[in-house]
Structures are given as C-alpha cells and as structure tokens.
Amino acid sequence: MRKILIIPENLLEMGFQKLKGDDFDCGGFYTWFAFYKNGNELHITYEFDKDGNFTNGYVEFNGEVLKGREIKEQDIKFLIELM
Numbered sequence: 615m616r617k618i619l620i621i622p623e624n625l626l627e628m629g630f631q632k633l634k635g636d637d638f639d640c641g642g643f644y645t646w647f648a649f650y651k652n653g654n655e656l657h658i659t660y661e662f663d664k665d666g667n668f669t670n671g672y673v674e675f676n677g678e679v680l681k682g683r684e685i686k687e688q689d690i691k692f693l694i695e696l697m
Contacts, residue, residue, distance in 0.1 A: 615671035618660060620687050622647070625658065628694070640664065651697040656690070 622645065626632065630647040637643045641664030649656040657674040673680045675693060 615673075615685065618668055619658065619671060619673070619685060620690065622660075628691075630656075630658070642669065649694060649697075651694065654697040656693055656697070658690075 620628070622632065625647045628649070630649045633646040633648055635643055635645040638661075642662055644659055644661045646660075647658045655674075655676055659672055659674070660668060661670040663669050673685050673690070
C-alpha cells in the first residue's frame with residue numbers, strides 16, 4: 615500500500631475496532647484495526663517511521679494478506695458486504 619487506504623477516523627465510523635499497536639526497534643510503530651462479522655476477520659495495518667510518516671500498510675482477510683492489485687476503499691466496503 616502506497617498511502618493510507620482509509621483514515622483511522624473513517625475506519626472507526628465503518629465499524630472497525632482499533633487494536634493495540636506496538637513500536638518497532640527502529641523507532642517506528644504500527645496501528646492496527648479489525649472488523650469482525652459472521653466469523654470472518656478483516657484487519658488493516660498501517661506502519662509509520664519514527665517521525666510518524668506512513669511507510670507501509672496491508673490488509674488481511676481471515677489471516678491472509680491480500681495481494682495483487684492495489685486495494686481501494688470500495689474493495690474494503692465490498693468485502694464487508696460479502697462477510
């Protein structure tokens with residue numbers, strides 16, 4: 615992910631829960647959001663450097679990182695509908 619997919623405030627409005635993130639040894643940190651529905655889990659993780667600049671992010675569905683084309687907000691909304 616090249617930029618933040620959905621800002622944290624909007625994730626919370628969509629029903630995501632903010633989970634406890636953690637710090638990296640290099641001084642950076644990550645934040646982690648989860649959405650649960652019908653026994654399925656959708657996780658979005660954002661990683662930041664020590665200055666708070668976004669560096670990386672990924673989406674997991676039921677424990678598997680989604681790969682391939684770049685995921686967009688509409689894809690997340692569609693996954694939630696499918697759940």
